[in-house]
């Protein structure tokens with residue numbers, strides 16, 4: 001039996017999403033670009049309706065959504081698309097040290113191509129807003145030479161929700177394009193692109209119980225359209241912004257997934273935050289000296305939230321996260337070390353909020369999801385409590 005608490009990495013595909021996608025594969029397999037026949041026109045209509053649904057759930061227009069293969073591609077399109085547009089004269093890009101690699105790696109490439117990249121630090125773990133941007137610093141970093149600001153909406157490791165709407169005000173003052181990687185937020189928090197004031201927003205279906213390999217980029221069209229240089233050339237689909245046959249099966253699945261997530265966004269926020277808080281309490285009853293990585297949380301729903309309702313990240317005393325995971329193969333969580341190579345590096349996010357290498361290596365990330373139950377949370381706390389006591393006794 002597996003207890004799956006790694007819902008930031010990905011989520012289980014919802015059965016209703018699988019049913020919608022199966023129906024597409026079995027019965028509506030024509031190319032949505034084949035509008036010369038009825039079968040193609042039918043799929044084209046379904047794709048259009050699905051993208052329209054996604055747009056309206058984000059408070060966007062149908063023609064503001066570009067379908068991609070996921071948030072990595074969306075981030076690449078946003079960054080390279082803005083920076084490398086032939087009319088782009090500005091040379092500075094402002095972002096955060098705690099962004100996902102799908103953003104940091106394109107920034108490294110742009111730096112090699114001559115752009116000035118400002119990677120701002122975040123508030124330390126001693127702050128109630130750990131991982132949050134310092135608004136003063138961001139204000140100072142944005143100027144008339146800034147092409148783009150890219151700040152994630154919610155962090156995938158410590159759940160920090162950034163004040164994107166505040167940042168947008170400063171961007172507007174200098175006519176700077178604002179991108180947000182909302183991979184962890186879409187489907188978990190209500191999203192209104194106008195209220196956020198963003199020009200570009202990345203999302204990915206597998207983070208909200210949809211299929212892998214499909215996502216999108218919101219691209220503002222009004223009052224001013226964001227100018228993007230396409231990164232994938234070919235058949236000219238999607239207004240030439242992203243060529244390639246539309247993934248009709250994935251699009252229908254993604255729309256279904258977002259519809260379900262939105263129907264229960266409030267109730268799941270409350271339920272998952274309750275489970276998260278309960279896990280924290282139960283672990284504290286079993287283990288002395290735990291520390292919370294990331295922002296302190298409010299009672300969910302009462303205040304402007306500063307942490308994803310389903311995120312918990314804990315530093316364990318004396319024991320490495322990897323060792324706990326090795327002893328608990330039935331528990332799917334993730335360690336503070338991002339295994340991007342054979343050599344596990346401590347998480348750059350945990351180091352950025354001031355943890356030492358050892359503290360980062362002794363941390364675990366828990367991501368609660370739609371399918372988790374109260375009894376799984378109790379069982380997880382029991383398992384970890386027992387294994388931690390055993391490993392800590394060896395370390396003593």
Ligand SMILES: Cc1ncc(COP(=O)(O)O)c(C=O)c1O
Pocket residue numbers: 008009069070071072073100102152154155156181183184203204205213215
């Ligand atoms: C914040 C963030 N950005 C980007 C990605 C990449 O998303 P995808 O797997 O859809 O390319 C992820 C997923 O790991 C993420 O959590």
